[in-house]
Amino acid sequence: MELGLEELLEIKNSSGIIGNSAGLNRAINVAVQVAVTDLSVLVLGESGVGKEKIPQIIHRYSRRASKKYIAVNCGAIPEGTIDSELFGHVKGAFTNAISDRKGYFEEANGGTIFLDEVAELPMPTQARLLRVLESGEFMKVGSSKVEKTDVRIIAATNVNLQERINDGKFREDLYYRLNTVPIIIPPLRERKEDILLLFRRFARDFSDKYNMPAISLTPEATAILENYRWPGNVRELKHVTDQISIIEKGTIVDKKREISAETLKRYLVDIHSTSLPTIIKGTNQANDFSTEREILYKVLFDLKKEMDEMKILLNDIIDQNPSIRYTLTPNDNRIITDLSDTLKINTQVTPIIHEPIQYHTPAETANDEIVEEVLSLADQEKDLIVKALAKHKNKRKLAAEELGISERTLYRKIKEFGISK
Secondary structure: OOOOHHHHHHHHHHHOOOOOOHHHHHHHHHHHHHHOOOOOEEEEOOOOOOOOHHHHHHHHOOOOOOOOEEEEEHHHOOOOOHHHHHHOEOOOOOOOOOOOEOOHHHHOOOOEEEEEOHHHOOHHHHHHHHHHHHHOEEEOEOOOOEEEOOOEEEEEEOOOHHHHHHOOOOOHHHHHHHOOEEEEOOOHHHOHHHHHHHHHHHHHHHHHHHOOOOEEEOHHHHHHHHHOOOOOHHHHHHHHHHHHHHHOOOEEEOOEEEEOHHHHHOOOOOHHHHHOOOOOOOOOHHHHHHHHHHHHHHHHHHHHHHHHHHHHHHHHHHHHOHHHHHHOOHHHHHHHHHHHHHOOOOOOOOOOOOOOOOEEEEEEOOOOOEEEEEEOHHHHHHHHHHHHHHHOOOOHHHHHHHHOOOHHHHHHHHHHHOOOO
């Protein structure tokens, strides 16, 4: 049965929920309808959409309203202590267990327990939770005594549990036990009609709390606000509103500080994504990072390929024009030698000019005799480094500046050539 407008408004006001979108109203309706039962509920939605409001509504409208309501962030409890936190422990169960301790399931007996970020539970704890769901039974850590609890379990997650099941990180039987009634909270980008309402509420709350003029938006800024993707959802919108409220002076219009579009853009870190197509793989952030990393690798490999082609071209030019060898300065030699070290992306780069390039430089002796002095790029480079170090009394930073290379490269070359201080 659908709630009337007055009932819906009363629930929103008492729960601090702002918005009139169809998806949000649907979630509230389902929460109230399922509250009178003891069915398990799984709340789904992206991070920052306000999933914690739904369990509160379910508890308030259930027969358990007079009993305890405990919210547990499963992702914030270390794996080594999660079982003790949820199910309790007996004295001597582990180091520092100096007395018996009640767990959340015992404390919430008769009431409701909300397991936020349930996907973060370790597999052994998932097995214990499944037993509670199936029979209401549990054992404290370090005890063999079976205890009973009568508790309503509501869970929430912002990840794709089907993917976790496929990866062997979440029990399929637990998923079906928790997912008796799913409630989906839509992301803020699908609730465009609610964005300005939320912004005004956050701005007014900030103004009242700190006794400052409230902020408002120009029409252009309003359009940007409503069309931004809001990857952090309501949480991000509140943070942006608070930041602007405390930092920006704006233009005073009707006793409010009016914020322009350009000012607003400075606070929207993902602003450029509003005009670009985005590939979204579920809600798994790890997949998004993997995609970005693959793109970065491709760019770097393409750049490496171009550098290799430039080295080949340069080598061909030198081979076809031997006279160029006589015009190379020491710095040119260093650049050629170091090309192979410029880009190394987990692959072996074969230097194009790695063998010493030998050329003949005429040198006059005391007897005006002409002799041939065989030199290599590596020898010249080593000689330059030795001279630079001697000039600057072995101060590598100054020597590196003199040579036009980084201090790290200089250090590597010193080790490579076996140059002693």
